[in-house]
Amino acid sequence: MSDIPLRDVRLETDPHVGFETSYLGEGFSLWSWLTTTDHKRIAILYLISTTIFFFLGGAAAVLIRLELFTPQGDLLTAEAYNRTFTLHGVIMVWFFLVPVIPTVLGNFLLPLMIGAKDVAFPRLNLFSWYLNIIGGGLAVAAMLAGGVDTGWTFYTPYSTIYSNGHVSLTAIGVFVAGFSTIATGINMIVTVHTLRTNGMRWFRLPLFVWAIYATSLIMLLSTPVLAMVLVLIIAERLFGLGVFNPDLGGDPILFQHLFWFYSHPAVYIMILPGMGVVTEVITCFARRRVFGYQFMVYALLGIAVIGFFVWGHHMFTSGQSMYASLAFSMLSFLVAVPSAIKVFNWTATLYRGQITWEASMIYALGFVGLFTMGGLTGLFLASVPVDIHVHDTYFVVAHFHYIMVGGMVSAFFAGLHFWWPKITGRLYPEFVAQIAAGMMFAGFNLTFFPQFILGNLGMPRRYYAYPPEFQVWHVLSSAGAVILAFAYLLPMAYLLWSLIWGKRAGDNPWDASGLEWQTRSPPPKHNFVEAPFVSEDVYDYHPENAPRGSGADDRRYDDRDIAGEKADAAESGRRHRAAETPPATAQARRASKTREPSDGEGR
Amino acid sequence: MxxxxxxxxxxxxxxxxxxxxxxxxxxxxxxxxxxxxxxxxxxxxxxxxxxxxxxxxxxxxxxxxxxxxxxxxxxxxxxxxxxxxxxxxxxxAHPPAARMEIHVLAKRWMWKVEHAGGQGEIDELHVPAGELVELIMQSEDVIHSFYVPAFRVKQDVVPGHTERLRFTPEKPGTYHLFCAEYCGTDHSRMIGRVVVQSPEEFAAWLTRQPQEDDLAKSGRQLFVRFGCAGCHEGQASVRAPRLSGLFGAPVQLADGRTVTADDAYVRDSILQPKRDIVAGYDPVMPSFAGVVSDGEIAGLTAYIRALRAPADGGVY
Known part of the structure; x- marks a missing residue:
């Protein structure tokens, strides 16, 4: 019951020997934080800013659900309601969902996971945080100045000609934040390409790194289109450029093509990092190597590529040609295949595992269930006749909240809990966290499942008043939202509590594999005292008392890798002075693995 | 419903x-x-x-x-x-050729329906059961979307485009009509109902509706009764502007302005004739304020509208 026992008995490379302060102790002034180029500190800056945006967007969501409690528009006016759901959408999409996992967990963990000292461009990293804050500041200023009533989709010609909200200011805010996204994407891609430590081959990268890598590719290729379309909106609004306005020879449908060419891939920007987090968590708490590691990589890349060619499924009712609709429909069915593969692989990873139910595992398995439902309802929307019925109804609202909130936000909480001991050096109170995770799952389903039924009954989106026969489902949904809101506040409270009163975590409280767990908690400024060497397969979890390496059930097609690894190890042995240390580390890890039962008690 | x-x-x-x-x-x-x-x-x-x-x-x-x-x-x-x-x-995608065409105009925040016979409806659509209906839809301002959940059909109405939506109503009854594409402040008030009737009921309903043709006919009678024809037609002794082809056309005014002859212009010219004097004419027309009712103005306007094309001018 005392402290967590020191897990890994390290030999020569033990970072505790060559003592160095943690990244948190590198400076305490506000200035030292605002000018830091340490990827871990920048991750903390992002954590604070995205949390603020999350609660801002969440407050708007609470207002929306309160208004919809009754069929009449009694709490808000129509104008106020329209501005509230626009605020909710703009803030949640661009200032929470898109940046949160890549910039908080990705920033903190990606260099650690590949054994690097920092990202490739540390100053660009800090700059992108400032861009994000400036963009967010502009968007929030627009909201405070009176708001925007276009919805986060900015459909023309409403946004360019008819809306009397602060459309241009909001668009500029999103435009600026877009460059923050692009900069982060470039940084991550270059980091993965150039800063992998010795022995960290591509197929030894943790799937979280692969997920961030695939996400960064999408960010880099799609966000410029968003920037372009926002500039066109501003130009049409301010200078009367006739791009989308039919009276000047423009076409409103062009906007939809450009907007969804960004915004559908953006859905994958939001969900792929979540998939990465969940993979790390499930494999750790099932104590089993991820089933079908290589298929998981190909699935991530497959989603990233096919995701660029499905945007037309947002436009089945826009009057686009039937043949275009059918092509987009088929591609949308295809993009669901890699997602299904991932779901099956996560499930199969549990098979013959040693499963424990830490809070992050509850979040992660909740993710699998909710993502499965979100993905399958995506098939309804991909099939043209059904989409024509439920498009722009609450069915769509429920669908994307299952992916974004049930999926992405659950994954973020899973990751936050999983790596909290690494980030802060403290353990959160496990039991309360498990309760919060369960509440979030229950509250989420109560909030959003009734919306599927509402949508199928024909309740349109973005209505602040509605015919009374829909009320019973809205009341259920609003009741769920109350539970959900409480479940989001709870982690905020106990995570902050743990910063001061939480137990010290030790370097590897979950006995997880992965380089980030081999350094101290919290890590020193440059992550590792000595550059780590990777000689093992990723996710070297294996059944208790089983021989090492037996965790990989798909060893057959990894044989090539193992043969290569020996050559690799030998070669880097010749190249590096530190050649004798890696085997020693591996030995120490082996020793620690066999001590698993007593470790469990220590927790 | x-x-x-x-x-x-x-x-x-x-x-x-x-x-x-x-x-x-x-x-x-x-x-x-x-x-x-x-x-x-x-x-x-x-x-x-x-x-x-x-x-x-x-x-x-x-x-x-x-x-x-x-x-x-x-x-x-x-x-x-x-x-x-x-x-x-x-x-x-391959519908039969025989279908009933109905025109729909969407604008913030109402649905205006015009049947082939000229019968008009607002936020309401009557259709007969068992017949293929094709809506021909246009929007006056932003994108709207015509959505009847009970029919499982939806079609965005995009300004600058003419959109078509086909469906075959089957079950008589009254159903919700929603605007499904966000269109601004009163988006959630842009709702109405679709009434499916048996073909006989529908035929009866059609004949009960005031048609634009009827309105114009009664307008012609008013035009004569109030003495408008005395000055605005053929062999009048007083010089007054001719009304054939006037409606919808630009009018040059005496003070140099140019206005379009729309409903509001016609109404103003009847009630406040001194306000917009047509270039080249004397301000001699008396005001009819308090003489004609709103309904009668609608009739007169319908008649003047029917004179739109000069070729049709003498029909009535």
Whole structure:
């Protein structure tokens, strides 16, 4: 019951020997934080800013659900309601969902996971945080100045000609934040390409790194289109450029093509990092190597590529040609295949595992269930006749909240809990966290499942008043939202509590594999005292008392890798002075693995 | 109109076809969700930490074959669903030639309907059961979307485009009409109803409606009764502007302005004739304020509108 026992008995490379302060102790002034180029500190800056945006967007969501409690528009006016759901959408999409996992967990963990000292461009990293804050500041200023009533989709010609909200200011805010996204994407891609430590081959990268890598590719290729379309909106609004306005020879449908060419891939920007987090968590708490590691990589890349060619499924009712609709429909069915593969692989990873139910595992398995439902309802929307019925109804609202909130936000909480001991050096109170995770799952389903039924009954989106026969489902949904809101506040409270009163975590409280767990908690400024060497397969979890390496059930097609690894190890042995240390580390890890039962008690 | 319980009525032939696909998807999805949730639950219990269940490594052949198995099974299933759903679209894309055309104008925030016979409706649409209806829709301002949940049909109405929506109503009754594309402040008030009637009832309803033709006829009578014809027609002794081809055309005024002769202009010219004097004419017309009612102005306006094309000028 005392402290967590020191897990890994390290030999020569033990970072505790060559003592160095943690990244948190590198400076305490506000200035030292605002000018830091340490990827871990920048991750903390992002954590604070995205949390603020999350609660801002969440407050708007609470207002929306309160208004919809009754069929009449009694709490808000129509104008106020329209501005509230626009605020909710703009803030949640661009200032929470898109940046949160890549910039908080990705920033903190990606260099650690590949054994690097920092990202490739540390100053660009800090700059992108400032861009994000400036963009967010502009968007929030627009909201405070009176708001925007276009919805986060900015459909023309409403946004360019008819809306009397602060459309241009909001668009500029999103435009600026877009460059923050692009900069982060470039940084991550270059980091993965150039800063992998010795022995960290591509197929030894943790799937979280692969997920961030695939996400960064999408960010880099799609966000410029968003920037372009926002500039066109501003130009049409301010200078009367006739791009989308039919009276000047423009076409409103062009906007939809450009907007969804960004915004559908953006859905994958939001969900792929979540998939990465969940993979790390499930494999750790099932104590089993991820089933079908290589298929998981190909699935991530497959989603990233096919995701660029499905945007037309947002436009089945826009009057686009039937043949275009059918092509987009088929591609949308295809993009669901890699997602299904991932779901099956996560499930199969549990098979013959040693499963424990830490809070992050509850979040992660909740993710699998909710993502499965979100993905399958995506098939309804991909099939043209059904989409024509439920498009722009609450069915769509429920669908994307299952992916974004049930999926992405659950994954973020899973990751936050999983790596909290690494980030802060403290353990959160496990039991309360498990309760919060369960509440979030229950509250989420109560909030959003009734919306599927509402949508199928024909309740349109973005209505602040509605015919009374829909009320019973809205009341259920609003009741769920109350539970959900409480479940989001709870982690905020106990995570902050743990910063001061939480137990010290030790370097590897979950006995997880992965380089980030081999350094101290919290890590020193440059992550590792000595550059780590990777000689093992990723996710070297294996059944208790089983021989090492037996965790990989798909060893057959990894044989090539193992043969290569020996050559690799030998070669880097010749190249590096530190050649004798890696085997020693591996030995120490082996020793620690066999001590698993007593470790469990220590927790 | 209290439709919702748990499932909508199927009030058009499209509704049944859409529901079939929807229910099939529901069955397949539920099966997959139950499979995944069931497996997670079973594994979580059977392979909980420290349970006695076997943890032997899997046979090496297992991983790859299973992986390929479910990849291609999923692919095949999804393609099959796609092909089935697509076949409905392709069927609908070739409609029979005989159909009833109804014009719909969407604007913030109302639906204006005009039947082929000139009968007009606002936020309401009457259609006969069993007949293929084609709506020809235009928007005056932003994008709207014509949505009748009980028919399972929806079509965005995009300004600058003419959109068509076809459906065959089947079940007589009154159903919701919603605007499904966000269009601004009163988006949620841009709702109405669709009334499906038996063909006989519909025919009776049509004849009861005041038609634009009728309105113009009564307008002609007023035009003579109030003495307008005395000055504004053929052999008048007083010089007054001719009205043929006037409606919708630009009018040059004495003070140099140019206005379009629309409803408001006609109304103003009847009630305040001194306000907008047509260039080249004397301000001699008396005001008819308090003499003609609003309904009579509508009749007069309809008559003047009917004179729009000069060729039609002498019909009445």
């Amino acid at each position: 209290n439709e919702p319980g748990i499932w909508l009525p199927q009030a058009s032939s499209e509704a049944a076809a859409t529901d079939t696909i929807l229910i099939a998807l529901l069955v397949v999805s539920s099966a997959i969700v139950l499979l995944v949730a069931g497996l997670i639950t079973v594994f979580a219990i059977r392979y909980r930490k420290g349970s006695p269940a076997s943890r032997e490594p899997l046979p090496s052949i297992f991983a790859r074959d299973v992986e390929f198995g479910w990849t291609f099974a999923t692919l095949g299933l999804f393609i099959a669903i796609f092909a089935w759903a697509a076949s409905q679209n392709i069927t609908l």
